[in-house]
Amino acid sequence: xxxxxxxxxxxxxxxxxxxxxxxxxxxxxxxxxxxxxxxxxxxxxxxxxxxxxxxxxxxxxxxxxxxxxxxxxxxxxxxxxxxxxxxxxxxxxxxxxxxxxxxxxxxxxxxxxxxxxxxxxxxxxxxxxxxxxxxxxxxxxxxxxxxxxxxxxxxxxxxxxxxxxxxxxxxxxxxxxxxxxxxxxxxxxxxxxxxxxxxxxxxxxxxxxxxxxx
Numbered sequence: 001x002x003x004x005x006x007x008x009x010x011x012x013x014x015x016x017x018x019x020x021x022x023x024x025x026x027x028x029x030x031x032x033x034x035x036x037x038x039x040x041x042x043x044x045x046x047x048x049x050x051x052x053x054x055x056x057x058x059x060x061x062x063x064x065x066x067x068x069x070x071x072x073x074x075x076x077x078x079x080x081x082x083x084x085x086x087x088x089x090x091x092x093x094x095x096x097x098x099x100x101x102x103x104x105x106x107x108x109x110x111x112x113x114x115x116x117x118x119x120x121x122x123x124x125x126x127x128x129x130x131x132x133x134x135x136x137x138x139x140x141x142x143x144x145x146x147x148x149x150x151x152x153x154x155x156x157x158x159x160x161x162x163x164x165x166x167x168x169x170x171x172x173x174x175x176x177x178x179x180x181x182x183x184x185x186x187x188x189x190x191x192x193x194x195x196x197x198x199x200x201x202x203x204x205x206x207x208x209x210x211x212x213x214x
Contacts, residue, residue, distance in 0.1 A: 001179045004012070005044035006030045006126030007212055010070065014085065015049040023198040027209050037069045046073050046213045048192075050085030054094040054110060057085055057100060057210040067103055072188060074105060079211050087185075088162055090192055096160050106187060110165040113176070120177055124158040130154050130172040130183045130195060144184075144210050145172070152203050154195035155185075160193065 008025050009017050009031050017033050024031040026045075031047075034040060048070060050057055061067045063171070074080050082090050091102045094110035102110070113120045132150045145152075161181040164170055174183035174194070183195035191211055197204035 005030055005212070006042070007035045008040040008043040008046040008073070010040060010046060010048045010086075011025065012033045012050070012057065012064055012066050014052045014057045014060060016051070018047055019196075020047055020049050020083070020198040023205060023208055024212070026205065029212055029214060031204070034149065035064050035066060037065060037072075040069045040073055043073075043078075045079040046070075046081070048080070048082045048086030048089065050083065050089065052085060054085065054088060055098060055100040055103070057089055058100055061103075067153050070103060071105065072172040074188075076191050080190045080192060081197075081208075081211055082190070083196060084158060086191040086193060087194055090185075090190070091162055091164075094160065104191070106162075106164060106169065106185060106192075108162055108165060110160050110162050111159050113155040113179075114159065116179065117177075120179075122208060123157060126159050127153045128153070128156050128174050128195075130193075132172050133170060144153070144186070144207050146210050148203050148206050148207075152185075152199070154182050154183075154193075154204060156195045158194055165203070174190075 021031045026092045040076040088110045090105045091108045113122045129151050169185045170182040171186045173180050197207040
């Protein structure tokens with residue numbers, strides 16, 4: 001992918017999308033905030049951002065037919081990025097508030113920190129380290145952490161974490177109050193992360209550049 005390509009920022013009424021829009025513009029890309037199926041499929045890359053509750057997010061995705069748009073876009077093989085709640089929605093289900101089925105693109109579940117340990121402070125907010133695991137077989141796009149030192153700090157805001165069934169998809173791990181959780185995954189053309197690249201300074205911008213300026 002070269003610069004000036006279009007990137008769909010998927011709008012399902014669950015996120016302030018302007019920070020990711022501005023970050024993509026800084027990289028000379030052309031973000032399109034959209035809920036339109038055809039527009040999403042026509043773009044050269046896509047971002048699923050998000051903050052809020054998993055059940056409400058899935059309700060909105062289905063209402064707007066964005067669940068199908070996301071699945072079809074990913075099947076196209078073009079670069080796809082999930083951020084925070086947009087990361088969690090890719091999994092099979094979540095126990096946040098009530099058991100809710102997700103998009104089922106990544107096998108695994110989303111769990112609550114508070115259910116893991118009642119003494120844990122939630123949400124997990126602020127800067128924390130993401131430690132890269134052993135190199136994965138990267139074919140669909142560049143290494144998202146290329147030109148970024150291992151054990152780099154990124155910005156987190158979340159109360160839930162993902163548990164992939166296949167740990168080979170886990171790309172980085174992060175420790176919070178003595179507990180190691182998966183903070184990003186890679187699978188085929190998907191990179192998704194619990195942290196916010198668009199709020200993580202130059203290292204976050206490097207990730208966006210690595211993915212969408214291939």
